[in-house]
Amino acid sequence: MPGAPILPGATLGVMGGGQLGRMFVHAAQALGYHTVVLDPQPDGPAAQASDRQLVCSYSDAQGLAEMARAAQAVTTEFENVPAQALTALSQISRVAPPAVAVAIAQDRAAEKVHFQHHGVPVAPFAVIDSAQSLSAAATAALFPGILKTARLGYDGKGQVTVDSPAQLAQAWQELGGVPCVLEKRLRLDYEISVILARGRDGAMVHLPVQRNVHRGGVLATTLVLPGSVHAAVQEQAILAAERIAVATEYVGVLCVEFFVLEDGRIVANEMAPRPHNSGHYSIDACDVSQFALQVRTLAGLPLVEPRQHSPAVMLNLLGDLWFRAGGDDEAVEPDWAGILDQPGVHLHLYGKRSARRGRKMGHITITARTAEAALKTASSVATHLGLPPDVALP
Numbered sequence: 001m002p003g004a005p006i007l008p009g010a011t012l013g014v015m016g017g018g019q020l021g022r023m024f025v026h027a028a029q030a031l032g033y034h035t036v037v038l039d040p041q042p043d044g045p046a047a048q049a050s051d052r053q054l055v056c057s058y059s060d061a062q063g064l065a066e067m068a069r070a071a072q073a074v075t076t077e078f079e080n081v082p083a084q085a086l087t088a089l090s091q092i093s094r095v096a097p098p099a100v101a102v103a104i105a106q107d108r109a110a111e112k113v114h115f116q117h118h119g120v121p122v123a124p125f126a127v128i129d130s131a132q133s134l135s136a137a138a139t140a141a142l143f144p145g146i147l148k149t150a151r152l153g154y155d156g157k158g159q160v161t162v163d164s165p166a167q168l169a170q171a172w173q174e175l176g177g178v179p180c181v182l183e184k185r186l187r188l189d190y191e192i193s194v195i196l197a198r199g200r201d202g203a204m205v206h207l208p209v210q211r212n213v214h215r216g217g218v219l220a221t222t223l224v225l226p227g228s229v230h231a232a233v234q235e236q237a238i239l240a241a242e243r244i245a246v247a248t249e250y251v252g253v254l255c256v257e258f259f260v261l262e263d264g265r266i267v268a269n270e271m272a273p274r275p276h277n278s279g280h281y282s283i284d285a286c287d288v289s290q291f292a293l294q295v296r297t298l299a300g301l302p303l304v305e306p307r308q309h310s311p312a313v314m315l316n317l318l319g320d321l322w323f324r325a326g327g328d329d330e331a332v333e334p335d336w337a338g339i340l341d342q343p344g345v346h347l348h349l350y351g352k353r354s355a356r357r358g359r360k361m362g363h364i365t366i367t368a369r370t371a372e373a374a375l376k377t378a379s380s381v382a383t384h385l386g387l388p389p390d391v392a393l394p
């Protein structure tokens with residue numbers, strides 16, 4: 001049952017206090033909602049912006065009860081919030097996305113089975129969770145492969161490339177013998193993601209399909225330019241993402257990452273039950289952002305198809321940029337003033353108190369009238385800051 005919308009003036013809650021929570025809070029407050037953030041760490045990116053913060057663990061019963069009292073509906077910005085915490089919360093409060101979808105997204109093996117079950121192709125894989133499954137996988141045609149921990153991996157962490165059964169056995173041991181997925185390493189033409197929003201009434205809208213460039217397993221650049229994704233590929237990917245959402249009666253914002261193979265076929269890689277790094281450009285380049293969609297789905301407000309009004313390039317800002325001089329001892333703030341003099345440069349910093357290598361500190365979205373102009377500015381920004389220079393229309 002759709003139920004009545006929760007109107008502005010009410011309080012919306014978010015589990016997790018990172019940059020995604022911060023941008024959710026910004027979008028919620030823009031619509032006139034109050035916010036409460038539950039995060040084990042005080043003063044994180046979301047807490048700095050939020051009306052209120054609860055500092056406690058995700059499974060703290062008192063904290064969850066307080067969240068349910070304070071907020072009329074609760075969402076998550078972090079897929080590793082224990083699904084049990086969301087289940088418990090959903091008994092006393094309105095929660096989106098559903099805990100069942102979050103539980104699937106938390107487990108690579110369950111996720112792949114879910115995709116396959118709904119007719120969405122995945123890379124050839126085997127689950128490694130015992131000595132028997134390890135030796136069975138050794139004979140499967142999965143090399144060269146990537147061994148990935150089934151749970152808690154992100155930004156390429158918990159992944160080892162393996163080229164032989166001997167390397168597989170060693171890698172599994174190094175990963176602590178935890179349940180893993182061995183995936184065949186595919187030859188990718190490029191990578192894309194689909195971000196959709198589904199309402200309580202089943203209505204779905206989506207952002208334009210993003211083209212993503214990863215560096216070292218971490219998203220580096222997102223391009224949303226005319227022609228950056230083949231039309232037939234876009235269509236297939238949107239249909240597949242919609243099937244995945246409908247299958248879990250999803251409510252909220254969902255991102256599905258796909259690989260586009262050299263023969264034009266797509267395979268689903270993974271899903272995130274929340275807004276996604278590849279959708280940050282929508283804040284500056286679309287008339288409705290992925291975070292505004294998250295607020296609308298949570299509050300039960302109507303959804304409208306977002307319109308991209310400007311070609312966009314998004315550059316991720318990792319902590320490495322603060323240590324360009326070499327050593328890890330002294331973080332030096334990059335020269336923001338030196339890039340903000342260019343039109344169409346939108347700088348977003350997440351308020352993290354210290355920079356660390358590999359840590360997502362912020363992003364820059366570049367918008368322009370044409371793809372060429374956006375790429376030109378992006379490349380000049382990248383050069384000025386010292387970002388690796390692979391910004392180009394592939």
Ligand code: ADP
Nearest residue numbers: 123153154155156157183184185186214217269
């Ligand atoms: P994470 O959860 O850390 O984002 P992913 O499974 O999405 O992990 O892997 C990160 C990146 O590594 C992908 O975006 C892609 O660039 C590369 N990658 C992962 N799996 C494969 C594969 N089977 N074949 C080729 N490249 C892969």
Ligand code: MG
Nearest residue numbers: 155257269270
């Ligand atoms: Mg990924």
